[in-house]
Amino acid sequence: MEIRNASNSKDVKFYTTDRLREEFLITNLFTKDNIRMVYSHIDRIITAGLMPVLQELKLEAGKELAADFFLQRREMGCINIGGKGIITVDGTEYVMEPRDGIYIGMGNKEVTFKSVNPDEPAKFYMSSCPAHKSYPIVKIDISKAKKVPCGSVEDCNKRVINQYIHPEVMQSCQLSMGLTQLEPGSNWNTMPSHTHDRRMEVYLYLDMDEDNVVFHMMGEPSETRHIVMHNEEAVISPSWSIHSGVGTKAYSFIWAMCGENQEFDDMDHIQTKDLR
Template identity: 55%
Template sequence: MQIRHSTNPKDAKHYDTTRLREEYLIESLMEQDKINLVYSQIDRVITGGAMPVNERLSLAAGDALRATSFLQRRELGIINVGGDGTVDVGGTEYALGKLDCLYVSRGEADPVFSSVDSANPALFYLVSTPAHTEYPTTKYTQQDANPIHLGSLETSNKRTIYQYIHEKGVRSCQLVMGLTLLDTGSVWNTFPAHTHDRRMEVYFYFNLGEDDRVMHLMGEPHETRHLVVKNHQAVLSPSWSIHSGAGTRNYGFIWAMAGENQAFDDMDAIDLNDFK
């Protein structure tokens, strides 16, 4: 498990490209028969990827958590962006197809990940946050999720937001999680951008081809920076940073938040004239 510390916006505006990528970009999440994890001290969020091909992969606490099991003091959100797979939680197997979600409660046994077909493996994207109480382990499909339609083709941002783990969906202690799919012909997400000083956010990009990229915008509104992001890479967004992007084609991204509250609409909108 890689450890990353939180950063100060006064310092971040002096980072060069290499330092920006080291602090905020998670480049390697999906590797064959591995679980990769990044522990960020920004609200103590753990971001990870599990790609079981020939082996079953167990999510263990490791030394970083000083816990008897991964979920001893944590909750977990899982969204599959690959082929069909299963997640075994304490002897109960949950089948997850593409874009299915599983919320796993605090106190559950270490989840075990596997793929149905090694030629088309599951790709499990993971986000975990500290939790002080338990809510039921729950599976949600894309059809179960709450859809919100936004944007238009005229502004190149026609998209659908699917809310999975949120106040009126799958209940959790503090984790909020879902995904956004851009329509063909649309490339912009979340612009004009916003911040939410009460929560951090993580973006995970998917449905991109080998030669596609997303220019992810971050930083303070008056000190914007960008990261060039590939398929299956993630970006950590501190509460003071905007989080937006434009791609070489339409794509999808999973968003996950943690912090002071779970109110999806708790955003601080930024006037276009203030962007620099």
């Protein structure tokens, strides 16, 4: 497990490109038969990529959590962005088709991951944050997610937000998670931009080929920076930072949030004319 410390907005103004990427970008999330975890001290969120091919992978707490098992004091959400897989929670199997999601609450002890076909391995993208109460396991396929159409063709940001872990879909302690899909011809997300001091966010960009990228915008509204993102890379967004992106082609992204509340509209909007 890699540990990332929180970054002060006053310091980030002076970061080089390499330093920005070192602090906020998460690469190489999906490698064969491996669990890649990054623990951020920003709201103590854990971002992970699990890609079982020939082996079954087991979620372990590790010394970093000082816990008997991973979900002893945590909750988690997971969306499968690869081939068909199976998640087993304390002996109960959950078949995970591509784009299926699942919420697993605090107190579940043994969680394992495997692929059905090694030639088309599952890719499980996981977000986890501290929890104070145990809620039931909920399997959420993309058809059960709440659909929120947004944007327009004229503004190059026509998209659908699929809310998987969200108060209007199911209960969790503080974790929210979903998948936003841009329509062909659109390339902007979350613009006009906003911040939300009550919670942080992590984006995973996906559905891009190797010739396309997303320019992820971050930083304070008056001190914006960008990170060039490639397919299946994630980026940590502190609560003081904007989190917009523009791609060279349409793409999708998974968002995960944790913090003080789960109100989707609890944000501080920024007019585009005020960005710098």
